[in-house]
Amino acid sequence: xxxxxxxxxxxxxxxxxxxxxxxxxxxxxxxxxxxxxxxxxxxxxxxxxxxxxxxxxxxxxxxxxxxxxxxxxxxxxxxxxxxxxxxxxxxxxxxxxxxxxxxxxxxxxxxxxxxxxxxxxxxxxxxxxxxxxxxxxxx
Amino acid sequence: xxxxxxxxxxxxxxxxxxxxxxxxxxxxxxxxxxxxxxxxxxxxxxxxxxxxxxxxxxxxxxxxxxxxxxxxxxxxxxxxxxxxxxxxxxxxxxxxxxxxxxxxxxxxxxxxxxxxxxxx
Numbered sequence: 572x573x574x575x576x577x578x579x580x581x582x583x584x585x586x587x588x589x590x591x592x593x594x595x596x597x598x599x600x601x602x603x604x605x606x607x608x609x610x611x612x613x614x615x616x617x618x619x620x621x622x623x624x625x626x627x628x629x630x631x632x633x634x635x636x637x638x639x640x641x642x643x644x645x646x647x648x649x650x651x652x653x654x655x656x657x658x659x660x661x662x663x664x665x666x667x668x669x670x671x672x673x674x675x676x677x678x679x680x681x682x683x684x685x686x687x688x689x690x691x692x693x694x695x696x697x698x699x700x701x702x703x704x705x706x707x708x709x710x
Numbered sequence: 711x712x713x714x715x716x717x718x719x720x721x722x723x724x725x726x727x728x729x730x731x732x733x734x735x736x737x738x739x740x741x742x743x744x745x746x747x748x749x750x751x752x753x754x755x756x757x758x759x760x761x762x763x764x765x766x767x768x769x770x771x772x773x774x775x776x777x778x779x780x781x782x783x784x785x786x787x788x789x790x791x792x793x794x795x796x797x798x799x800x801x802x803x804x805x806x807x808x809x810x811x812x813x814x815x816x817x818x819x820x821x822x823x824x825x826x827x828x829x830x
Contacts, residue, residue: 637773645766648759649785657755659748660729660790660807667786668767670778675770698784698815 580631587625596625602708609695614639615687618646633690642677642688667698676701680709711830714743721806724821729790729807732757736764736801760794760805782819791815795822797829
């Protein structure tokens with residue numbers, strides 16, 4: 572049964588799983604938010620299962636639960652691509668998507684076991700800064 | 711308006727050190743025109759996988775109900791940059807792979823932007 576009360580997102584607050592991995596992921600998101608407080612959405616998920624370890628959203632319309640399985644599948648697809656040797660430039664470091672006024676950034680972390688997804692308005696950040704903020708917070 | 715072949719030739723002329731370039735049909739994932747400077751670069755397989763990247767991102771935008779169009783997808787590998795840019799109608803995309811030591815992201819993006827606008 573679907574209880575809307577239990578599915579309500581906590582806005583502008585980092586929500587983390589109560590495991591050691593969840594605490595580590597929460598610390599990474601906190602470091603990102605210190606450098607880039609205007610983030611619209613950020614989450615760290617397990618790349619095998621797709622389960623979210625920690626997440627943050629600035630607005631209830633940006634729901635990490637609608638994206639985590641998609642980003643997990645996308646990274647799996649890219650791993651297949653690398654395994655097929657159709658990309659010869661080495662492992663994927665990150666992926667950035669530019670929309671009209673938003674920037675989405677996806678980075679495999681923790682030796683590919685996890686991944687981090689971040690969305691921000693282009694008015695609040697640029698690609699170079701966001702890449703560096705995510706890299707520093709997750710390594 | 712440029713044909714896929716003209717687009718590939720135009721990008722090749724501006725970026726002679728590129729690794730590979732292709733104009734890909736979004737629906738099928740098949741290249742309409744392509745060129746690779748590396749003999750072992752399998753551009754057909756790369757185009758097929760990249761099509762899945764584009765489709766996956768379009769689905770994610772739809773899931774978030776973002777009323778926005780996809781501009782660019784940039785993939786940073788250890789030694790290469792891979793860029794995907796949709797044509798104005800969205801039925802094709804340009805796929806460009808460059809060595810990061812030869813070409814930076816801003817240069818590659820500008821060249822892609824100029825050529826995708828006229829892609830027929």
